[in-house]
Amino acid sequence: MMDENRTAKTAFSRLPFDVIAPQDQPLQLGLVTLETDLTIENEFRYFLGDGALSLIHTRIACDDQVTADNLTMMEDRFAEALSLFPPKYAFDAVGYGCTSASLLIGEDNVEKIIKSHVDAKHVTTPMTAVKRGLSKLGARNIGFLAPYISDISQKMCNDLSSAGFTVATAASFDEDRDSIVGCISPPAIMAAITAVANNAGTTSLDAIFVACTSLKCAPIIAEAEAILGIPVISSNSALAWDMARLTGLSVGAAGKGALYN
Incomplete structure (x- = not known):
């Protein structure tokens, strides 16, 4: 009978393998x-x-x-x-x-x-990516949506203006906690995008930019574009x-x- 305090030694066979070549x-x-x-x-x-x-x-x-x-x-x-x-x-x-x-x-x-x-x-x-994306789409008059406090939102709008874009309408959730921003629901973001478009009034928007990588925009970008008839770019869609x-x-x-x- 095997000693309960002793463990049987397992025999391992060594097998060959390949590594992925750099070109692959x-x-x-x-x-x-x-x-x-x-x-x-x-x-x-x-x-x-x-x-x-x-x-x-x-x-x-x-x-x-x-x-x-x-x-x-x-x-x-x-x-x-x-x-x-x-x-x-x-x-x-x-x-x-x-x-x-x-x-x-x-x-x-x-x-x-x-x-x-x-x-x-x-x-x-x-x-960097958003400005490249807006330029690729030929967008100049844009709507802007962000979750940030006004100080940061204003700096971002100023930067976009300096890059040749006109921020025709802007809105913010005015939330300073990233952990909360990451929990804002896609339907709430969708409603906010629609509000930004409506706030433009008679101004024709070429696109809407939704800033912040924490905002969950992926599920609603296509729907927002279908409803509004203009491109919608988020920080994550642009960066990717x-x-x-x-x-x-x-x-x-x-x-x-x-x-x-």
């Missing part, structure tokens, strides 16, 4: 996600999930209260967040998932910081689209809005 690897995308963001990863699966890619995430420490001071503090937290990507990993593109912080820290500065820590061919941010564009990633267009057509 899918496109390599990286995403720097806010500690408090409840939305962006799911929405990236929606916008890019039908493409041949590898998407690797890291989280960057941030405060739940969305203020200019708290957002800019993330500049000093990039190094730690980027160090948590796999060592010596080469990315075709890396996106930074914060619209307001990319504005306040500076789009070019974000790119410089990321490229100084990570091997990335391309870097983009929601602000721009990363696909920069890397040549082919993804489907169905249900994702005019930007993907």
